[in-house]
Amino acid sequence: MLDGLWDLGLLDPTPELEHKRNIIVAPVPKRGHTSDLIGGRLIARLEDLPDLPAKFGFVVDVDGPRQLANASGDIRIETSASGGIIVRADGSKLGQPVTQDDAVNAAVALARWFHKTVSPDIRRMAPHLAATPLPHCFARETVTPDTALLTPGPLTNGCAYGVPFGSMTASQLRNLMQGTGASRMRIAPNRIFILDGTPVTDTPAFVTTPDDPRMHIHACPGAPACAASTVPTRQIASTLAPHLKGRSLHVSGCAKGCAHRGGADVVAVGRDGAFDLVRNGHPWDDPQRRGIAPTDLAPRVGLMNWSD
Ligand code: SF4
Incomplete structure (x- = not known):
């Protein structure tokens, strides 16, 4: 299985890099795919990140209203209240305004501040902020209050499928892929994935309505x-x-x-x-x-x- 994943380009070259690639990107690309762009740049800078706790992670969610407001993440690159981009430490209402070109630099700087100032018994950003004030440069603008959480159902170019209990068999997925003619899959939080192609809504193995x-x-x-x-x-x-x-x-x-x-x-x-x-x-x-x-x-x- 590892050989197959490697051939698909889904593995990092070393366990150290794999450990650092704890990044969630907005599942529905909008506004020029800016979240995908910044997420790719962050992956390219993994080697510049310091050693971080195992569950410490990043959220990239700048394609309009926040799709990942409920997703766990310690350093969050998000849409600001004024419609721009901020880099925000989880646990703070305020973030640092950035452009799409310097967003990753700011996220790496915030990760280094965490690494330098945190005590060994604290593993996440929010509890760290409860004991240590965030430098002013990282806390200047508020995040947008608008959210657009993803729920199961048809999308403009495909469909979001919910997975009951977060578990499915390979044959269930294969049958769905064949029914949709999908060529791409995006994994989303909350046990949801997105397939392009024709939506298939009469599939008992998956959820395709938000009120299921x-x-x-x-x-x-x-x-x-x-x-x-x-x-x-x-x-x-x-x-x-x-x-x-x-x-x-x-x-x-x-x-x-x-x-x-x-x-x-x-x-x-x-x-x-x-x-x-x-x-x-x-x-x-x-x-x-x-x-x-x-x-x-x-x-x-x-x-x-x-x-x-
Ligand atoms: S998987 Fe379920 S049964 Fe097993 S330890 Fe966890 S809660 Fe208990």
Whole structure:
């Protein structure tokens, strides 16, 4: 597989460079593909970046309203409130105004400031800013409040497809690619990818409407894929989807909660072959109900009152 990826130009020459290429670019190119242009320039400068923590990353999102407002990133090249470009440290409302030609220089300078000033126990930009003031040169203009988050559905030149639980088989993808006649694929955050070609909307393996409840469900692989789980998760999550009434759901094989670190309206946590239920919380929170058999989950979630 690595040989195949290398032949496609999808690998970096060294693990050190691969480690640094933690960059998310706006998924829908607009306004002259400026995000793609700056993202490419940033990739070309990876060797100039200092050693950064493993999850430290960059967001490039300058094609109009922010498509990546919810995406994790420590140094953000974004559209400013005045319609220009800023380089912003995550955790600060203000950024440094730049042109598209000096944006990458400013991002590298901000990465070097982080590397030079951060203490070893802090791994991300936002907690670093809580303890260390940002130099004035990096904090002069606000980011645009406008967002355009990508959701599944047809686009001008193709379609955005949601992937339930973030997992698909090779044959599902191959069949979709053949149906669309697509020649290009772009990976987007939030379990979405974009194919050019003819949109295919009647595909049960993928989500093609923004209101599909499967896009609001988190479920880890569960049993038998993970030894920590005594219950299946994704099949059960699918059976619960029609009962959610717009609420978010997290089905977790155990209290670790690998699939989603944030909260959900309904959380079902596997334990000893049954489920505990948490309302408005996380898998590791104290449950309101314990020991519900998998077959009893759907009616219980459908009630959602849990007052009995
Ligand atoms: S949440 Fe538990 S069961 Fe699910 S993948 Fe993580 S460790 Fe495994």
